[in-house]
Amino acid sequence: MGRADARRARQGSARRAGKNGKKSGIRRLFTWKKLLGAFLGVCLLGILGFIGLYLYVDVPAGNKDAKLQSNVFKYADGSVMARVGQVNRETVPLSRIPKAVQHTFVAAENKTFYQDSGVDLKGTLRGIINTLRGKGKQGGSTITQQYVKNYYLSQEQTVSRKLQEIVISLKVDQKFQKDDILAGYINTSFYGRGAYGIQAAAQAYYGVDSDKLTVAQGAYLASLLQAPNQYDWAIASDAGKKLVQERWAYTLDNMVEMKWLTPAERAQQKFPVPKPPKPLPGASGQASYIIAAAKQELFAQGVDENEFEAGGWTVTLGIEKNRQKALEASVKRKLTDDLAPDRRPVDRDVQLGATSVDPKTGYVVALYGGAGYPKHYTNNATRSDYQPASTFKPVILASAMENHAVTQTGVPINPNTIYDGTNRRPVVGGTKPFAPPNEDQASYGKITVQTATNNSVNSVFAQMGADVGLDQVKKTAVSLGMNGAKMDVQPAMTLGTMGASPMQMAGVYATFDNHGEKVTPTLVKKAVQSKDGSDKEIPLKNPIGERVLSRTTADTVTSVLTGVVNDGTASDAVKNTAYKAAGKTGTSDDNKSAWFVGYTPNLVTAVGMFGESPQGGAQVTLKGAGGGGRVNGGGYPAKVWADYTENALGDGAGADFDLDTDMGAAVPPPAPPTPTHTATAPATPTHSPTAPTTPTGSPTDSGRPTGRPTPPTGGTTAGPPNGGTNGTGGTTGTGGGTGTGGTGTGGANGTGGTGTGTGGNTGGTGTGGGNLPNFGN
Structure with a gap:
C-alpha cells in the first residue's frame, strides 16, 4: 500500500471514529484541568458567599428565652426561701464560680477553647454532613458555638442555622473576651432537673451556691451537659450511671493534661453522688405573703417592676428562719388548733396577721399573713382596713408628752396625772360632743393615766385627746408611721377608729422601744441584680x-406599757414570763378586730385578729370564735404573742429595758424617808389627837396636788403624822379615787390606829414610837 492509500485509510478510520466517538469527546470535556478549575471556582464562590454572609450577618440581640431567670428570695442566713420565675435560672458572674470549676467545663467540652477562634471547622463540617444525611443532632461544636446556639439562636438543626452559628461564633470570639463567653455558656446551658445555669444546677444537685462547688462536683455538672437527663444520677439507668462516671473521669484526666490538676489531686477526687431531687422552693404558705410584700417594697424604692419580673434578682430578707417557724407554730398552737370551722360557722371568719420586728435594725424577722395562697390572698400582716382600737392609746399619751400638753385646768399630762374615768363622761373642750362608753360600761372614778392605760379606759383617753388637740395627735401618729390618709380627725379617733396594719403598729411600738428613733419595718435587707455578667447591688x-420622739417621751410610754402586761388587760396571757415586756391590747367596735402589740427590749410583735366573711370579705364580728364570748386583745392575740415571744427570744430573754424616765409602772415607787432620830415617848400624854385640816388641791379629773409622794397606783393621801394619847391612829386620810387611806403613827409607847380610806380600801396600821407617816395599802 502506498502512502496515498495509507493516508486515505487513516482519514477513513478517523471519520468512522468521529461517528462512534462520543466517549472520547466526554473525556476531552472533563479533563483534570477543567475539573480542578471547576472545583476552585466553586470554592471561590463558596468563599465569596461566606464573606458575603459574614458581612451580612450581625451578632443579634440575645434570645429572649435565654435571658429569662428566676428571682431568688433568701432568709437572713442566706438559705433559699423560694425561687420564683418562668425559668429556673440565676445568672452569676465568673467571680462566683471557682476557677477550678470553670476549668472543668473547658476540659469536658473544648480543650482548645482559650486558643481557638471560636469555631471547630472540622467538627462543624462533620456536623453539616451528618445533618444533610439525616443523622440528627451532631456534636463537635466549640464552647463558643454552643454559647451562640444557646444565647443567640435556637436548637434547630438545619444547614442555614449551622452556617449562621459559624459566622456569629467567629464574630463573638472577636468581640468578647474568652471569660465572657465561658460565663455565658455556663449560665445558659441546661443541666436537667429544670435547672438552667450553674447556680440553679448547683442548688438542684448539691444544695449549695455556685461559689461553694468543689472540683469533683463541677466535673459532674460539666459532664451533665452532654446528656442531662440520661446522666442525672437520680433517674439514670445503670448504663447511664456508668457513662457519666466515665465522662466525669475523662474531664478530670483532661484537667491533669491541661495542668489544671496535679496527678496527686486527681487521685484524691471521688465521684460526688448528687442529692435526690427536691421540688423547687416556691411562693407557697407564708412565703407567698412575704415575697409579695418584699416586691412591693422594692418597687416603692424605685426598682422597675418589668425589669424585676424579667428575673435575675437575688433578694435577701430580714426574715429569720427559726423565728418564722416559731411564729407559724404559735399561731397554730394558740389559735387555729382551737378553731372548729366545721362545727362553729364563726370560726370560718377568723383571720390573723402578725409582724415581728427587730427594733434595733428595723428588719422584719417573722411575718404571718394568713392561710397562704390560694386559700387567702389578702396579707393580714399588711392589710390596713381594720381598726387598731386601743392599741392607738399610747400614741395619744406620746403626743401629750411630746407636745407638753396640759389638762383643761393647766396640769401637765404624764402617767401620774389624774383623770375622771367615769363611764360615758362627756369630753370637755372637744371639737364636738363626745361621751364614749368604757368596756363593759365600767366606771373608774378618779384614776391616774397609768391606771387608765392598764385598764384601757376610753373616757380618759377621749378627754386626753381633746386636751392635746386632735390635729397634734394625728401629726404624732403619722410621724410614727401610721397612714394619715386613713385617719379622720374626729373625737372617735382617740379610740383607734382609723385603719392600720399589724406591720404599721409594729413600727409604732418599735419606735417606742428604740427610744424615739423612727423604725420603719422593712423586709428587704439586700437586693442584687445579676445582668450582663455582673452583679449590681441596689x-x-x-x-x-x-428621731421623732424625745427619748424621755418614748421611754415613759414604754414604762407605762409595762403596767398593761404586769397588771392590766394583758396580764392573764402574759404573766409569769421570764422576760421583761410592755404592750397594749385593743378590741374594736362590734368585736370585728382584736389586737395585742407587745415588745421586749429586743423584739416587737404586733398581732391582729380580724373577722372576715369568706363570702365577699365583709368585716364581721369575732364574737363566739373559739367557742367563747367576746374576743379581746388580751385573749388569742396576747396568747399568740406570748407563746411566740418566749420561743423567739433565745438569748435575749434576760434583757432589761434601758429607760430614761422617772415615771410609769416600770419605775419603782419612791422609798419612804429614813428616820434621822428616835422619838422619845412622853411620860404622860398631854393632848388628844386633833383632826387634820382637809388638804388643799384635792385631785380632780385633770391633776393631783403637788408636793405629795406619789404611790404607784392611786392618788393616795397620807394620814396625820402623830398618834393620840392612847396610841390611836390619826384621822383617816382621803384616798384619791381608788387610792388607799393612810394611818398615823402611834404615840410614845402606843400602837398606831387603823385608818379607813374613802377609796374603799382599809388603811394600814401605824407603829408606835415614830413620827413618820405610813401609806395605806
Missing part, C-alpha cells in the same frame, strides 16, 4: 430613721 433605705 441601694436601699435604712429602716432606722430620724
